[in-house]
Amino acid sequence: MVDDNVVFVGEKEVMNYVLAVPTQFNKGSEEGVVLKARGRAISRAVDAAEIVRNRFLTNLDILDITTGTEEVEREEGGTSNVSAIMITLGKK
Amino acid sequence: MVDDNVVFVGEKEVMNYVLAVPTQFNKGSEEGVVLKARGRAISRAVDAAEIVRNRFLTNLDILDITTGTEEVEREEGGTSNVSAIMITLGKK
Numbered sequence: 001m002v003d004d005n006v007v008f009v010g011e012k013e014v015m016n017y018v019l020a021v022p023t024q025f026n027k028g029s030e031e032g033v034v035l036k037a038r039g040r041a042i043s044r045a046v047d048a049a050e051i052v053r054n055r056f057l058t059n060l061d062i063l064d065i066t067t068g069t070e071e072v073e074r075e076e077g078g079t080s081n082v083s084a085i086m087i088t089l090g091k092k
Numbered sequence: 093m094v095d096d097n098v099v100f101v102g103e104k105e106v107m108n109y110v111l112a113v114p115t116q117f118n119k120g121s122e123e124g125v126v127l128k129a130r131g132r133a134i135s136r137a138v139d140a141a142e143i144v145r146n147r148f149l150t151n152l153d154i155l156d157i158t159t160g161t162e163e164v165e166r167e168e169g170g171t172s173n174v175s176a177i178m179i180t181l182g183k184k
Contacts, residue, residue, distance in 0.1 A: 043133075049159060
């Protein structure tokens with residue numbers, strides 16, 4: 001779920017990802033922590049970022065949001081495009 | 093679904109919202125068109141923005157993405173917080 005300063009947001013309950021953010025900051029991610037998600041988990045990444053900055057680490061803000069399109073392999077063969085989001089949280 | 097230069101993204105199939113963007117630009121939204129969504133529709137708004145800029149209106153790009161938290165009334169009374177996203181598409 002966590003790699004360097006990136007928290008990958010998937011299908012778990014949102015609080016798992018909210019609580020991963022201070023853990024990453026405490027490991028010394030001074031340049032910020034990135035919440036990354038694809039597909040339907042994008043909504044959950046936005047929820048996590050909003051909960052972090054409004055309720056848990058109010059000294060943080062969203063510094064940057066970027067989106068992209070990634071190619072994933074389908075189980076039945078071929079590829080699909082899936083949207084992705086990267087939300088950077090850092091000190092205000 | 094469309095108000096001024098805002099396209100509200102809900103539960104319909106994503107192409108409905110993709111096609112609403114050029115319609116809005118043709119009405120003269122020179123300052124850009126905003127895709128707005130709440131809750132689980134956030135993922136669909138990102139999908140729509142990515143499809144618009146990659147496949148339909150490649151002279152457009154995402155100029156800004158902001159998120160927020162809105163209070164909504166629950167059917168059983170009281171209020172809930174829901175995340176929202178605003179994606180601004182405009183000329184590069």
